[in-house]
Amino acid sequence: MLKQAFNKYIDNFRGFSREIWILTLITFINRAGTMVLPFLSKYLKEDLNFDIYQVTWILTSFGCGSMLGSWLGGKLSDKIGFYKVMIFSLFTSGLMFFGLQHITTFVGLLVAIFLIMVVADMFRPAMFVSLAAYAKPENRTRALTLVRLAINLGFAAGPALGGLIIMNIGYKGLFWVDGTTCVLAILIFWYKVKEKEKSKYQDTKHPGEVLTASVFRDLPFWIFLFTCLITGIIFFQLFTTLPLYHKDQFDMTELKTGLLLTFNGILIFIMEMPLVSFIEKKGFNKVKVVALGTLIMSVCMYMLLLNRWEIILWIMMFFMTFGEMLAFPFSNSLAMSRAPKGHEGRYMAIFTMSYSFAHILSPQLGLGIVAYYKSYQHNWFFMGTLGVIGSLLAYWVFLLIKKENLKNS
DSSP, rough: OOOHHHHHHHHHHOOOEEEEEEHHHHHHHHHHHHHHHHHHHHHHISOOOOHHHHHHHHHHHHHHHHHHEEEEEEEHHHHHHHHHHHHHHHHHHHHHHHHHTTTOOOHHHHHHHHHHHHTTHHHHHHHHHHHHHHHHHHHHHHHHHHHHHHHHHHHHHHHHHHHHHHHOOOOOHHHHHHHHHHHHHHHHHHHHHHOOOOOGTTTTTSSSHHHHHHHHOOHHHHHHHHHHHHHHHGGGGGGGGHHHHHHHHHHOOOOHHHHHHHHHHHHHHHHHHHHHHHHHHTTTHHHHHHHHHHHHHHHHHHHHHHHOOTTTHHHHHHHHHHHHHHHHHHHHHHHHSSOOOTHHHHHHHHHHHHHHHHHHHHHHHHHHHHHTTOOHHHHOOOOOHHHHHHHHHHHHHHHHHHHHHHOOO
């Protein structure tokens, strides 16, 4: 019985090309080393003694750099190919992380973090385009899920290890680990994966100008981006407002914060691929699945209004993980499915920019509300209500696409 269940679980991972597995490996190495992000707000506030407004603006520069990097990454992926963009992005950002530890002024960090994120987030749309090139069409959602699995498995290991590094070495150690893993990951990719000829994935039948314009005429896609923006704003609360809440409300250590995020990563590692495979086999509508995931994330924000018991944080994280598993893989898949062949970079750039914009708005809204009302409770209520709006927008997209399909049939 146990062997059958194990074999059934393993079956979810079959059918991927060698390149997809290598992409998954380097993503895991890179994400496991990304220990700076979960502790960035704490590093700025507690180690560098910045006030909450300065922390908010530095996190905003993080999001602005991410937006520009996402746009450049998508544009360059269509122009020179995803392969060159990925190598440049990870190798250069790795070197930049080594230098970041030596910058401790407010203005210096504003500029440095902006520039690092411009370079680092060129990787994301390029990586999505590489999945379109190396994965079979029927495997694309599962390939996206596999890479997400690597990301979350990396996050499962990273924050707990990051908490230990902070307690034993200090915050400086995080920058060395982050930089090293970026360089190591891309060297493995360069050595093991050869560049795919552009002609194999570029659609030369359609002029780029027409397809570029079509992105801006795709109404369901743009409304859907607002749902993605909202899910991003809620999700990034886990890395911006929530770590400060842990300390202020429950006096939790960095290690405990790291373990809470590790719990999220372990759940995703065990359950996301089987869940996505089940949903695909049953043929559930992708947009409806995203709407449900967004609603669950919304409920999780409302759960934080119960602020007397630390156990609520673990219960919230359990349900937040399920909302995340429903919302994010199918958001990626839907965005990719609406892109004309050979111009996936443009669509995926705009798609990833919605999450980059969420990086900007999440700390501005979350920490701004906390600072203004001197209360975390107002923020959790606002985020929960925002999530309800996001789920309604996703359902609207479902109705628009249904109408679109009827018109085209």
